[in-house]
Amino acid sequence: MKELKKINTIGIIGGGQLGMFLCLSAKKYNKKVYVYSDQEECSAKNYCDEFFFGKLEDFDSIEKFTKIVDVVTVETENIPPKTLDIIENYEKLTPSIDAIKISQNRLKEKNFINNLNKIKTTEFITLENFNDLLKAYDLFGKKVIIKSTEFGYDGKNQHKINSENLYTFKDFNFKNFIAEKVVDFVKEISVISCIDRFGNIEIFPPVENVHENNMLRDTRYPAALSEDIKNCAISYAIKIAKELSVIGILATEMFVLEDNSILINEIAPRPHNSGHWTLDCCDINQFDNVILAITNNKIKKPKILSGGLMINVIGEEYKEKNNIEEKYKFYDYFKKSIKPLRKMGHYTILKKLIP
Numbered sequence: 450m451k452e453l454k455k456i457n458t459i460g461i462i463g464g465g466q467l468g469m470f471l472c473l474s475a476k477k478y479n480k481k482v483y484v485y486s487d488q489e490e491c492s493a494k495n496y497c498d499e500f501f502f503g504k505l506e507d508f509d510s511i512e513k514f515t516k517i518v519d520v521v522t523v524e525t526e527n528i529p530p531k532t533l534d535i536i537e538n539y540e541k542l543t544p545s546i547d548a549i550k551i552s553q554n555r556l557k558e559k560n561f562i563n564n565l566n567k568i569k570t571t572e573f574i575t576l577e578n579f580n581d582l583l584k585a586y587d588l589f590g591k592k593v594i595i596k597s598t599e600f601g602y603d604g605k606n607q608h609k610i611n612s613e614n615l616y617t618f619k620d621f622n623f624k625n626f627i628a629e630k631v632v633d634f635v636k637e638i639s640v641i642s643c644i645d646r647f648g649n650i651e652i653f654p655p656v657e658n659v660h661e662n663n664m665l666r667d668t669r670y671p672a673a674l675s676e677d678i679k680n681c682a683i684s685y686a687i688k689i690a691k692e693l694s695v696i697g698i699l700a701t702e703m704f705v706l707e708d709n710s711i712l713i714n715e716i717a718p719r720p721h722n723s724g725h726w727t728l729d730c731c732d733i734n735q736f737d738n739v740i741l742a743i744t745n746n747k748i749k750k751p752k753i754l755s756g757g758l759m760i761n762v763i764g765e766e767y768k769e770k771n772n773i774e775e776k777y778k779f780y781d782y783f784k785k786s787i788k789p790l791r792k793m794g795h796y797t798i799l800k801k802l803i804p
Contacts, residue, residue: 453646456744457481458498460518460541462505462532464491466782466792467524467720467736470728472496474736480744485514490785493524505532515539520743522697524719526553527600543743544644544697548718551693555598555715556627562713565692568685570713571704572630576623585628586610592631599625607663632712634704638672639723640686642699643738645748650690653735653751655682658702658723664790668723668759670730671802674705681711689716697742698735700724722792726759727751729778729797756800767793 459475461468464486472493475482484497487505494500503510511532515521521536522543533549536542542549551557559570574585576595585593595618597606609631610618637660641653657672658665674682686701693699693716700721702714724735731751738748762773767787773779777796784793 453745454519456519458483458518458520459740459743460485460514460521461493461497461524462486462521462528462536463524464488464493464497464500465524466492466780468493469496469782470720470736471522471524471739474734474740477737478740478744478746480740483514483518485511492782492784495783505529508532508535511535515541522719522739522743523549526718528553544695544699544718545693548693548695548699548716552716552718553599555596557598558716559627561692562689562716565688568688568713571632573627576626576628578623579619579621581623582610582615582618582621582628586615589628589630593628594631595623595626595628597626632704632706634712635707636672636674636705637702637714638674638682638705639668639700639702639721640682641721641724641727641735642686642690642695642701643697643735643742643748644690644695644699645742646696646745647747649748650687651738651748651750652683652686653724653727653731654753655679656723656726662790664763664792665722665761666763667761668726670726670753670757675709678705678709678711685711685713689713693718698739722761722795723759725780725795726757726797728780729799730755730757753802756802758798758800759795760798761792762794762796764789764791764793770794 458481460483462485464484469492472482481498483499484493485501489502512535515536521541526549537546551561562570593610595608637658638655640655643651655672657669659667690699700717704712720735727734733749733751741748779796781794
């Protein structure tokens with residue numbers, strides 16, 4: 450193995466709350482962080498060493514940014530492919546160009562996963578017109594959701610189809626949309642995998658997630674799962690991360706079905722909302738291991754100190770911030786304004802682990 454270069458300055462594309470937490474972890478390890486964001490006011494702005502405001506399609510600015518840092522990582526997968534190519538040309542992009550490009554397109558993501566041995570997603574078909582939607586509606590037993598192949602996080606650009614609204618989509622523009630079969634799952638879970646350049650793999654164990662309005666409401670650890678399901682979920686997560694040559698982190702969201710089988714829902718090549726419980730319940734959190742991995746250090750096995758219920762504070766709930774802070778450690782994302790379905794912060798209720 451060739452000698453790895455010393456990493457002192459980290460560049461992050463995106464300045465949201467995930468970037469903010471990455472900045473805080475980087476400080477623990479005496480690393481400088483430069484943030485490039487297309488939002489002038491953002492969560493990470495006051496926590497980085499240097500802040501750069503510009504469009505993600507401003508390729509000259511992206512190239513200049515890439516040149517002045519030692520490594521670049523992302524806190525969103527929704528980055529123009531050419532921007533990723535520029536960073537990759539300098540051999541500075543993490544977790545990997547494949548992980549980002551595949552995860553930013555739902556169709557590519559599903560095709561990639563379904564081509565892996567024994568790992569499957571929900572059933573789906575691509576859409577070009579209303580007749581394709583009618584076909585999917587019949588094929589999937591009238592249990593259908595349509596989703597854009599890009600920019601579909603937190604429920605954006607997604608529509609559940611039923612008998613009442615089906616024909617309102619007659620003139621819908623189906624370009625870059627797919628139809629998925631809605632599955633009757635028992636639980637939604639996720640696993641976070643971290644991999645370093647030395648081949649070490651560390652897992653934050655499966656957690657149980659609850660969504661409302663297609664947005665994560667809360668995450669619970671430990672998840673009420675059998676050992677077989679836990680081990681299967683972990684093996685799937687590791688397999689996917691390895692196939693994508695991840696250096697850093699990959700979150701894998703899954704459905705557990707009634708027959709105890711597991712389907713992959715989505716992957717994310719960045720820290721994940723369902724990993725925020727690790728900030729309070731582990732000695733090494735998800736952001737710490739990202740920083741260690743991308744700075745050519747060995748990641749650490751997290752020691753779990755407590756169970757927990759992580760709860761997102763969404764929209765108008767932020768007005769209860771003072772009441773929440775009286776009882777719990779509240780993580781403020783410092784968003785400029787309150788909007789419906791906007792994640793404003795989170796807190797974790799600690800739970801004693803039963804041996």
